[in-house]
Amino acid sequence: MIYLILISILIYCYFYYWRSPYKIIKHCDGDTSWVKPLIGKKFKVRYAVIDANESRQPGGKEATQYLNRILPIGSRVSIVPTSKHKSYDRDMIGTVYYNFRNINLAMLKVGYAVIDPRYLPDIDYDLQERYTKAQNRAKAHRLGRWGHPSQYAEMPWQFRKRTMCRR
Secondary structure (H helix, E strand, C coil), rough: CCHHHHHHHHHHHHHHCCCCCCCEEEEEECCEEEEEEECCCCCCEEECCEEEECCCCCCHHHHHHHHHCCCCCCEEEEEEECCCCCCCCCCCCEEECCCCEEHHHHHCCCCCCEHHHHHHHHCCCCHHHHHHHHHHHHHHHHCCHHHCCCCCCCCCHHHHHHHHHHH
């Protein structure tokens, strides 16, 4: 009986690790994290289609804190690569899943991220609709950045463009 229980536990662990082959090491901001695969070197993953405020931008720290709450350091995740664009300076761009939950979508639902319309075509139509509905619902309920329109008037990509020009 004990052997049967041990074998069951081993099988569960085996499938758990193969289903979630990446471990969260650090969150850079609300849409970028460092991950470590089961085998290999750590790398950055950019959460596809969404854009959260930068750390230096109002609301950036809150977005990172929320990501830390829903996706704690050490969590095992799976990543579905969704973009072929090389405009991001990251190693991978994809949709991040934790316990079958789409983290990209979760960030939109609470208003801590926005859809970057330039990359919306990178995902399938069904997911585009879900992302758009989530963002519109967050706007309607004035969640996250949508609750303070004057404070968050500048979109993350506008902030990056403005601050990059000053350097």
